[in-house]
Amino acid sequence: MAKFCYDYPHPALTTDIALFTIRDEQLAILLIRRGGEPFQGCWALPGGFVDPDECLEECALRELEEETGITGVYLEQLYTFGKPDRDPRERIISVAYYALAPCEVLTPVAGSDAAEVDWFNLDELPALAFDHQDIIQLAQQRLRAKLDYSTVAFGLMAETFTLGELQKVYETIRGEALDKRNFRKHILTLDILAETGATRRVGNHRPAKLYRVAHPGAVHYIR
Amino acid sequence: MAKFCYDYPHPALTTDIALFTIRDEQLAILLIRRGGEPFQGCWALPGGFVDPDECLEECALRELEEETGITGVYLEQLYTFGKPDRDPRERIISVAYYALAPCEVLTPVAGSDAAEVDWFNLDELPALAFDHQDIIQLAQQRLRAKLDYSTVAFGLMAETFTLGELQKVYETIRGEALDKRNFRKHILTLDILAETGATRRVGNHRPAKLYRVAHPGAVHYIR
DNA sequence: ACAAAAGTGTTCTCGATACACCCATGC
DNA sequence: GCATGGGTGTATCGAGAACACTTTTGT
Numbered sequence: 001m002a003k004f005c006y007d008y009p010h011p012a013l014t015t016d017i018a019l020f021t022i023r024d025e026q027l028a029i030l031l032i033r034r035g036g037e038p039f040q041g042c043w044a045l046p047g048g049f050v051d052p053d054e055c056l057e058e059c060a061l062r063e064l065e066e067e068t069g070i071t072g073v074y075l076e077q078l079y080t081f082g083k084p085d086r087d088p089r090e091r092i093i094s095v096a097y098y099a100l101a102p103c104e105v106l107t108p109v110a111g112s113d114a115a116e117v118d119w120f121n122l123d124e125l126p127a128l129a130f131d132h133q134d135i136i137q138l139a140q141q142r143l144r145a146k147l148d149y150s151t152v153a154f155g156l157m158a159e160t161f162t163l164g165e166l167q168k169v170y171e172t173i174r175g176e177a178l179d180k181r182n183f184r185k186h187i188l189t190l191d192i193l194a195e196t197g198a199t200r201r202v203g204n205h206r207p208a209k210l211y212r213v214a215h216p217g218a219v220h221y222i223r
Numbered sequence: 224m225a226k227f228c229y230d231y232p233h234p235a236l237t238t239d240i241a242l243f244t245i246r247d248e249q250l251a252i253l254l255i256r257r258g259g260e261p262f263q264g265c266w267a268l269p270g271g272f273v274d275p276d277e278c279l280e281e282c283a284l285r286e287l288e289e290e291t292g293i294t295g296v297y298l299e300q301l302y303t304f305g306k307p308d309r310d311p312r313e314r315i316i317s318v319a320y321y322a323l324a325p326c327e328v329l330t331p332v333a334g335s336d337a338a339e340v341d342w343f344n345l346d347e348l349p350a351l352a353f354d355h356q357d358i359i360q361l362a363q364q365r366l367r368a369k370l371d372y373s374t375v376a377f378g379l380m381a382e383t384f385t386l387g388e389l390q391k392v393y394e395t396i397r398g399e400a401l402d403k404r405n406f407r408k409h410i411l412t413l414d415i416l417a418e419t420g421a422t423r424r425v426g427n428h429r430p431a432k433l434y435r436v437a438h439p440g441a442v443h444y445i446r
Numbered sequence: 447a448c449a450a451a452a453g454t455g456t457t458c459t460c461g462a463t464a465c466a467c468c469c470a471t472g473c
Numbered sequence: 474g475c476a477t478g479g480g481t482g483t484a485t486c487g488a489g490a491a492c493a494c495t496t497t498t499g500t
Contacts, residue, residue: 010233206497429470
């Protein structure tokens, strides 16, 4: 076939998506098992080739939906990986994105190019295709860093949530326990949460107030 | 000729470099006047097509040298621009880098693809080719942000410098005056500068101590 | 009554800010 | 001696860290 010809070599272009969620108080990432070569049967990040008329972010969202059925995540460009030999077939540039979603909504379904889809805790990752290990590591660094100076964490929360749940998310990503009183003071002085008025009871103890983000949509920079 | 053929469309891949320096207490950026179409005669960021066997960062450094003669700058990946219609010829993805250099070393020379090379103060930019205006704006935002939580600014300083000069650089990028005593206290408590022992005299007044970065090479994150 | 998480205030420390004067030099 | 930028210290304020008990609920 080979119908697309150029005067000088062109690389192929893909996007890859590192979608994080919190499952069982663990930071987890979504992987697909590759159906085709190379790295057939290997786990990899969802992603794929950019269509001629779509922009990069559109591609990331489309591939995520096609391969896993997941939509409506928070998405942000991470870094572009372009070492000449990162793919054995031909030169492929990957614009990596990272994404966040509350696990409540997420029931991934294996899609077109993916034989299987599943969540993996970050400390129990399988062997990964290509340089996807590097992408995940960078994405995790970025997530941890942004926790301190932005409100990204809300991308991991459901519509409504308790302060205890929010604190667990922060603790999970930072890998350390936080003081309850200081955490609540800090979050509430940001003045971006609103009480819903409702409460939620999950055990044999006092019910917790439910909050939601007061002005959803935007990730704020703080400090 | 069209010797490079693929089964499905491939975009072209370029890097563009936003190289900043400080000239006359103004933040300035390096532009080239384009020799060929499109946007012939227009000012643009230095940059160009990625060779088949070089990685992205190598390409950025090579293009910068070829087009302007400049080497040895601090370079960092900024963002990848990939809107389908950002170039009228064909689909071209640009991995944008930003770079910093002290102006002392820099005497740009028009190179291969550039008819002319010059510095422009950021508040006096000419009309720019492609989406280079957006790239510059993003680069400037990033530079300003990193000033607060890293030591990027040293990329704009010569080998040795006075605290007064360093303060001028911070003031220029932030666009506001800083208190001399607080600035010096802050910088010195970072503990990354070393006195050279020498001093420099530039006017009819007391000579200033010269400092250098104690452990050069790395950009540190602070706080 | 007890277990288990929700909720709440005060003290301390340290970094950021505000602010004014003397010093070394050339003319 | 005066103009010019170099160099220094102290008081105040606010955010972050450390820290322990009461409340509500189900069993």
